[in-house]
Amino acid sequence: xxxxxxxxxxxxxxxxxxxxxxxxxxxxxxxxxxxxxxxxxxxxxxxxxxxxxxxxxxxxxxxxxxxxxxxxxxxxxxxxxxxxxxxxxxxxxxxxxxxxxxxxxxxxxxxxxxxxxxxxxxxxxxxxxxxxxxxxxxxxxxxxxxxxxxxxxxxxxxxxxxxxxxxxxxxxxxxxxxxxxxxxxxxxxxxxxxxxxxxxxxxxxxxxxxxxxxxxxxxxxxxxxxxxxxxxxxxxxxxxxxxxxxxxxxxxxxxxxxxxxxxxxxxxxxxxxxxxxxxxxxxxxxxxxxxxxxxxxxxxxxxxxxxxxxx
Amino acid sequence: xxxxxxxxxxxxxxxxxxxxxxxxxxxxxxxxxxxxxxxxxxxxxxxxxxxxxxxxxxxxxxxxxxxxxxxxxxxxxxxxxxxxxxxxxxxxxxxxxxxxxxxxxxxxxxxxxxxxxxxxxxxxxxxxxxxxxxxxxxxxxxxxxxxxxxxxxxxxxxxxxxxxxxxxxxxxxxxxxxxxxxxxxxxxxxxxxxxxxxxxxxxxxxxxxxxxxxxxxxxxxxxxxxxxxxxxxxxxxxxxxxxxxxxxxxxxxxxxxxxxxxxxxxxxxxxxxxxxxxxx
Numbered sequence: 001x002x003x004x005x006x007x008x009x010x011x012x013x014x015x016x017x018x019x020x021x022x023x024x025x026x027x028x029x030x031x032x033x034x035x036x037x038x039x040x041x042x043x044x045x046x047x048x049x050x051x052x053x054x055x056x057x058x059x060x061x062x063x064x065x066x067x068x069x070x071x072x073x074x075x076x077x078x079x080x081x082x083x084x085x086x087x088x089x090x091x092x093x094x095x096x097x098x099x100x101x102x103x104x105x106x107x108x109x110x111x112x113x114x115x116x117x118x119x120x121x122x123x124x125x126x127x128x129x130x131x132x133x134x135x136x137x138x139x140x141x142x143x144x145x146x147x148x149x150x151x152x153x154x155x156x157x158x159x160x161x162x163x164x165x166x167x168x169x170x171x172x173x174x175x176x177x178x179x180x181x182x183x184x185x186x187x188x189x190x191x192x193x194x195x196x197x198x199x200x201x202x203x204x205x206x207x208x209x210x211x212x213x214x215x216x217x218x219x220x221x222x223x224x225x226x227x228x229x230x231x232x233x234x235x236x237x238x239x240x241x242x243x244x245x246x247x248x249x250x251x252x253x254x255x256x257x258x259x260x261x262x263x264x265x266x267x268x269x270x271x272x273x274x275x276x277x278x279x280x281x282x283x284x285x286x287x288x289x290x291x292x293x294x295x296x297x298x299x300x301x302x303x304x305x306x307x308x309x310x311x
Numbered sequence: 312x313x314x315x316x317x318x319x320x321x322x323x324x325x326x327x328x329x330x331x332x333x334x335x336x337x338x339x340x341x342x343x344x345x346x347x348x349x350x351x352x353x354x355x356x357x358x359x360x361x362x363x364x365x366x367x368x369x370x371x372x373x374x375x376x377x378x379x380x381x382x383x384x385x386x387x388x389x390x391x392x393x394x395x396x397x398x399x400x401x402x403x404x405x406x407x408x409x410x411x412x413x414x415x416x417x418x419x420x421x422x423x424x425x426x427x428x429x430x431x432x433x434x435x436x437x438x439x440x441x442x443x444x445x446x447x448x449x450x451x452x453x454x455x456x457x458x459x460x461x462x463x464x465x466x467x468x469x470x471x472x473x474x475x476x477x478x479x480x481x482x483x484x485x486x487x488x489x490x491x492x493x494x495x496x497x498x499x500x501x502x503x504x505x506x507x508x509x510x511x512x513x514x515x516x517x518x519x520x521x522x523x524x525x526x527x528x529x530x531x532x533x534x535x536x537x538x539x540x541x542x543x544x545x546x547x548x549x550x551x552x553x554x555x556x557x558x559x560x561x562x563x564x565x566x567x568x569x570x571x572x573x574x575x576x577x578x579x580x581x582x583x584x585x586x587x588x589x590x591x
Contacts, residue, residue: 051359051374059383062365063390071398072391077418080408081426082399084375085415094384096396100415104429104440121448122427124440128449129579131503131549134522134530183547187534219516219536223545257530260503260547266447288422291406295439 093117123292124299127180127262130269134184138170138245138256141189145255148172150233150242151309161190161251167205167309168247169231170256171239175271177293178300179228179241181262186211186245187221187255195250201227201243204308213250224256229307244307265296399425410439445582449502452586453577456506460492460562460573463512470494472556483512483570484519489527489563492573493556497588501550501558503579508533509543509572517567524551524559538567546573 044056054060064072075082085100093099093115097108105120119125139145141160146153152168162168172179186199193216196209211222231242245254261269267289359374380386389396399419402409409418409426414437416428423446430437461467462482468475474490484490494501510519516536522528533544550558562571578586 047362048376048378050361050363050369050376051371053377053379055379055381057380057382059380059385059388060378061388061390063392064366065392066394069394071395072389073387073396074398074400076400077402079404080402081405081412081416081418081428082402083417084413085417086379087414087430092384097385098417100429102429102431104427104438105417105425105442120427121443122429122440123443124427124429124438126443128443129451129503130449131523131547131579133525133549134520134528134532136528136530185530185532185544187531189534217536219534220542221531221534221544223547255531259530259549265441266449288406288420291410292420292424292441295410299438299440 123264123296127264128266129183129260130263130266131260132175132258132269132271135175135258135271136255137172137175137243137258138168138254140168140254150231150239157251159190160253161192162247162254163251164195164247164249166247168245168254169242169307169309170245171231172228172241172243172258173239175258175269176228176241176261176263177268177270178297179261179263179268180300181225181227182243182258183223183225183260183262184256184258185221186224187219187257188213189219189253189255191218191220192216192251193249195252196248197252197254198246198248199224199226199243199256200246200307202229202305202307205244205246209248210245213252225262228262230301230305231307231309240301242307244309264300265292267293268296268300447581449579449581450583451505451577451579452583452590454497454575454586454588454590457497457575457588458572459494459497459506459575460571462570462572470496472559473553479568481512481570483568484562484564485568486517486564486566489561491524491553491556492560492562494550494558494560494575495556497575497586498550498558498578498580499585499587501578501580501585503547503549504560504575505545505547505577505579506573506575507543508546509541509574510535510569511541511572513540513567513569514538515567517569518565519562519569519571520565521546521548521560521562521573522551523549524553524561527561527563535567535569 044058048054062072066072085098087100093108095108095110095115099106099108099117101119103119103125104122106117107120108115108117137148140156140162148170150169150171152162152166155163155166157163181201188197188211191213194214196212198206198208199210200206210224211220213220226243228241228243230240232238247254263269359371363369378386399417401419401421403421405418405420405426409416412428414428414430418426420426425442427440427442428437458467459470462478462484468482470492471490472493474488477485477488479485508521510533513535515538518531519533520527520530521532532546533542535542548560550560553559580586
């Protein structure tokens with residue numbers, strides 16, 4: 001969004017007239033809910049009424065030279081939110097403007113005499129990458145390496161190779177809570193003949209391949225980035241974070257190592273988390289972190305998260 | 312003895328976060344203290360229906376003060392020649408009631424995060440989230456492809472801060488002998504690296520594992536099955552800390568010696584200013 005350069009003189013014209021700003025001064029106001037607002041209207045030039053509604057045709061400016069980094073305006077609320085920006089698409093923009101948007105919070109700045117608005121990234125509209133210690137979540141060559149398999153464990157031959165046309169579903173419990181994706185490394189070993197495998201996390205099996213090989217006895221790796229999905233077993237147990245691997249053609253041992261997670265908040269990465277701020281896993285926290293974690297989990301569950309294996 | 316050989320693995324995850332928090336606190340403590348005092352001057356108390364008085368505390372009780380404008384450059388313009396123009400005093404009991412607030416609600420919680428209520432003009436479709444901050448968010452910064460290691464070339468082994476003496480006579484990694492690379496000249500307290508790792512000159516089948524620091528994980532980064540191959544793989548791995556080095560990688564070969572080439576293309580950091588090299 002662009003508009004013309006802000007008119008600084010307009011700001012000066014509309015300074016509050018009834019009170020001089022003194023050094024070291026700041027204003028603190030307390031508010032609770034919009035539903036309780038007293039409908040006391042005022043016109044431009046009138047004082048701002050506490051607990052009332054003041055409507056003017058121009059903006060209201062408050063300036064100060066508050067020392068020591070103190071704020072010009074401090075808002076406090078002992079039981080709720082401190083500030084609400086009315087949701088309305090602005091016609092104009094101004095440097096420093098904060099705008100409530102459908103996705104969150106817009107921040108405006110002046111660039112080459114035009115106002116540009118950028119969207120703030122939040123835990124509701126963006127995901128971030130969090131590294132984790134390299135972690136092996138699947139190795140079809142051993143029983144321990146197959147411990148995370150929800151599907152496909154009975155489709156492994158005596159050499160630890162996954163049979164052709166087999167679907168594997170691997171859960172990531174205790175590694176991530178409601179993650180959006182993973183990064184890592186997929187390896188095929190002891191291949192029987194040429195073939196390929198596909199790694200994916202959500203929805204139907206895609207027309208894509210993650211790793212390809214062309215002969216017997218090969219040992220090859222490839223980097224992988226995949227969505228994470230959810231899966232419910234035949235026994236009714238629900239796993240909120242899984243990744244699927246389809247071995248299309250050619251039996252092969254399959255190994256999957258995870259080195260990073262895409263999450264809405266670092267608290268979702270629960271394995272030796274570099275970035276966790278709550279100090280506890282997302283699912284078991286309490287207090288401020290707990291309610292925040294619940295919101296993040298609910299947001300992650302929106303939409304179709306299921307990985308479908310019936311294709 | 313190199314600094315890397317101290318191997319304290321202090322380490323980094325929690326320590327980095329504490330260091331960052333400490334730095335933030337040091338930078339703001341003075342201002343915050345004054346702001347708290349000034350924020351509640353206590354020189355005059357106002358009640359609902361009274362006029363808002365500048366430079367004093369105005370208590371509206373259980374009511375909301377609403378300011379509307381039909382024109383002008385913003386409903387409320389705040390300026391400060393010496394400090395922050397707006398302060399949202401962190402609330403101790405925001406949740407869960409703030410989840411029911413109107414669209415456009417902002418609040419700072421007691422963990423220092425900015426709560427944002429958003430949506431498309433309908434509370435039923437509202438979303439709540441917290442604005443990313445460099446306290447806990449990460450960002451990937453692409454950099455010009457940079458060869459940080461090529462064991463075939465002595466000049467490109469200079470980033471090795473531990474284990475250089477364990478390379479064989481041609482510079483290859485020896486199975487079971489890790490080397491540690493410092494990336495401190497590229498990034499300050501980086502979280503992770505993306506790039507491409509290549510193996511060459513192996514004498515038989517083997518495995519290369521790349522990780523940050525500490526105990527070698529039971530994982531692999533590149534695998535090969537015979538001698539004479541040249542293979543590459545994409546790499547994403549966390550960075551570790553060893554001794555005074557704050558952004559290190561550890562590499563170890565298994566079963567076969569091999570040359571290793573590591574090209575860096577991106578760094579994962581809390582803020583782009585941590586990247587010390589030119590960006591792509």
